[in-house]
Amino acid sequence: MNFVGITVALGLLGGICAQINVLRPECDSPEVEEAALVAQDYLNAQHNHGYKYVLNRIEDIKIHPTVRLPEQHTFVLEIDLLETDCHVLDPTPLANCTVRxxxxxxxxxxxxxxxxxxxxxxxxxxxxxxxxxxxxLGCYSLLPLNHTAGLDFVQVSLTKLNNITENVTYALVEVGRMSAQVGLSQFVVAEANCVNDTCTALNDTTAARGICTAEGVNDPIVNCKMFSTLVMTVPLVDANSTAPVRPALPSHGGGLSHKHGHRHHKLTALHNPHLSSFLSAESAESAEVVPVAPALNVSSTPAAPTQTTEDSSSASDASASAEVPITVVKRDVPVSVAASAPADKTHPVVPVQVCPGRIRFF
Incomplete structure (x- = not known):
């Protein structure tokens, strides 16, 4: 066999070995769901604006064992998340948040x-x-978060809120969403320090804050859900040290909602692009990239949401793995497993779907 033939044979053998080494468990298996919930909580921890997200479906899973380190595996997950009605500053546990x-x-x-x-x-x-x-069809449509008339309505609603509260004045933190339907908005407020006619939101973990819903036109009805502590879902770590840091409290004029024309707050788009060989192009995002913390160790399984109702959306840091990633060889996803009993015409074998997993909400 000539040199070229040997090279081709070795390449094919390497590809076969790589395919054998890639494990494909069921998407809804306990091990995979544990990894998906760790991913869910980590993504929420990087998300400093808008609302918390909850796992809706596990689309795919690949597990790459490390040959030289049998106790080390790399999980490559594709997951779908849904936005809840809990703002990222709301300390309500994710399991108690309602999917929008x-x-x-x-x-x-x-x-x-x-x-x-x-x-x-x-x-x-x-x-x-x-x-x-x-x-x-028939769903509410959203206004851009920097829509002038929408922001004017939010300001009118904030003024009404301050007129009916006693001993405290609130300042706008950020706009959560604004409906294109007349007079329907959500915005976050925080206890403010006022000097003359200028009020600034207090950057204090004990300051009162909350999320308000305003409905109406000339005289909006304002209802607020108040919470008094700043949420810390996981201990964030500064990229240049190991000291925990709190997420920055956004303030009116500095939040993303007043800089762009998006109609909703996006998740952080990208983290550690040097590992992109493990990631598909399907979930690429080009806008609203926010610096994130290094990877965090999570030793326990987060609590899964308890909802069952059908009605419950480029940055990198200095952290990197020293290990060279295992080469990914594309192969078709197995969509069924064979039944253990032999098939016959009376009792035909029904394929069992292993991925994607179950839909939790819609």
Whole structure:
């Protein structure tokens, strides 16, 4: 056999070995769901604006074992997330948050996440997300978050709120969403320090804050859900040190909602692009990239949401794995598993779907 033939044969053998080494468990298996929930909580921790997201479906899973380190595996997950009605500053546990129903313009996140599992501990090392509205016939449409008339309505609503509250004045933190239907908005407020006619939101973890819904036209009805502590879902770590840092409290004029024409707040788009060989192009996002913290170790499985109703959307840091990623060889996703009993005409074999997994909401 000549040199070229040997090279081709070795290449084919290497490809076959790589395919054998890629494990494809069921999307709804306990091990995969644990990894998906770790990814869900990590993505929420990087998301400093808008609303929390909850796992809706596990689309695909590949597990790459490390040949020289049998206790180390790399998980490559594709997951779908749905926006809830809990703002990222709201300390309400994610399991108690309600998924925004379709008719109120649901927002979904499509994310590819790479995790490393060493000694039973899952660590997120890279992710890539895109966030988009789940548009449907008859659903509410959203205004851009920098819409002039919409922001004027929010300001009128804030003034009314301050006129009916006693001993405290609130300042606008950010606009959560604004409906194109007349007079329907959500915005976040925080206790303010006022000097003359200028009020500034207090950047204090004990300051009162909340999310308000305003409905109406000339005389809006304002209802607010107040919470008094700043949420810390996981301990964020500064990219240049190991000291925990709190997420920055956005302020009026400095938040993303007043800089762009998006109709909703997007998840952080990209983290650790040097590991992009593990990530598909499907979830690429080109806008609203926010710097994120290094990977975090999560040793316990986060609590899964308890909702069952059908009505419950480029940055990198210095952290990197020293290990060279295993080469990914594309192969078709197995969509069925054979039944153990032999098939016959009386009892035909029914294929069992293993991926994607079940839909939790819609």
């Amino acid at each position: 129903p379709k008719h109120l313009t649901a927002v979904e996140g499509d994310c590819d996440v790479v995790l490393k599992k060493v000694g039973g501990i899952l660590t997120v090392t890279a992710f890539k997300c895109k966030t988009e509205e789940d548009l449907c």
